[in-house]
Amino acid sequence: MDDANFSRPETGEETSDLSKARLRAWLQILRVSRQTEGELREKMRVEYDSTLPRFDVMAALYRAKDGLRMSALSKSLMVSNGNVTGIVERLVNEGMVTRVAVENDRRALIVKLTDEGRADFARRALVHEGWVSDLFAGMNAEDASDLIAILRRVQSRKGQTHD
Amino acid sequence: MDDANFSRPETGEETSDLSKARLRAWLQILRVSRQTEGELREKMRVEYDSTLPRFDVMAALYRAKDGLRMSALSKSLMVSNGNVTGIVERLVNEGMVTRVAVENDRRALIVKLTDEGRADFARRALVHEGWVSDLFAGMNAEDASDLIAILRRVQSRKGQTHD
C-alpha cells in the first residue's frame, strides 16, 4: 500500500516504475533493431551489392502490383518524401523500377517494378526471410505471436498523447 | 500430421511457417521502431533543438562517469567509428562534451560530458522517459517484461548462423 506510485495519475512529469519499464522495453527494441538492421544491411551489401532501403522500396512495390505513387510509397515506408526520390532514382538507374505518368494528374508519378525488378525481388525475398529467421533463431512461434501482439497494442495507441 | 513443415530441418533455403512468423515479428519490430524513433526525433528537435544521436551519445557518457574512448562509444551505440566523430564534434561545439587526451596512448581520446552537458542530460532524460512512456501507453508492466525477455533470447543467439 505504500507503493510510491499507487493510484497516482501519470503526468509525464515524474517517472513511475511503469514508465521505467516502458523505457527499458524501448531501449531493448532499439538494440535488437539496430543489431538486426546492421547484419541485414551487411548481407544485402555483400550478397546483392544493394541496400536495405532499396529492398524495402521493392518490397512495397512487389505487394502493390499496379505500382504506387511517390507519396503512397513514402507513407507506406514511413520515410520522408524527398528521401524516396533518391532511392527510386537509383532503382531506376539499376533497371529495377520505372516511373509512369498518371492519367489526368500531371503532378503525380506511379512507380512500378520492372519485370526484372519483380523477378529479382522474388528471389531476394526468400533469401532475406532466411537471414531474418537465422538471426531470430532464439525466437519460437509463441514468442513471435506474443511479441507481435504486444507491439500491436503499442502501435494502436500511437498519436494519443496527453499533453 | 500432414503439416508441410513437420520434422523437416531448417535449411534456410525454404520458408517454413516458423521463418514466416519470425519475419512478421521482425517487420513489426521495425515498424514500431521507426514510428517511435520518428516521434522522438521530432520532439527532440522541437523541444531541445537537438537530435536523437546526440542524445544517445550523451546518455552513454552520462552512464560512464569517467568518460569513454571514441571506440568504446561507437561500440556501445552500435554505430560506426566515423559516425561518432561527427556527432561528438557537434556536441563539443555546443559545449556538452570535451575530448581529453589519454595518458600513455597518444592515439586515443576520452570523451566526457561537461558539467553543463551532465546537467542538461539529467533534465532531458526525465522528459525523454516521459515521451517514451506516453508513446508506449498501450504497454503494461507485464507486456514490458515479456517483450524484454523475448528480445533477450533473440539477442543471445546473435552471431550464430548455420551457414
Add this chain to the structure above:
DNA sequence: TATAAATATTTTATGTTTAAAACAGTTTTG
C-alpha cells in the same frame, strides 16, 4: 474565371550513417 488553397513531387541544406582509405601511434617480431 481569376485567385486562393491544396496536393504531388523535387530540390536544397543539413545531419546522420556506413565502408573503406588514410593517418598516427603502439606493439610484436624477426
Add this chain to the structure above:
DNA sequence: CAAAACTGTTTTAAACATAAAATATTTATA
C-alpha cells in the same frame, strides 16, 4: 632495433534521412 602487424581515430565518398522551400499542377472559392 627495424619492419610488420595492429590499434584508435579521422577523413572521404556515397547513400540515406529529415524539414523546409520551391515548383508544378489541380481543386475550390469568391
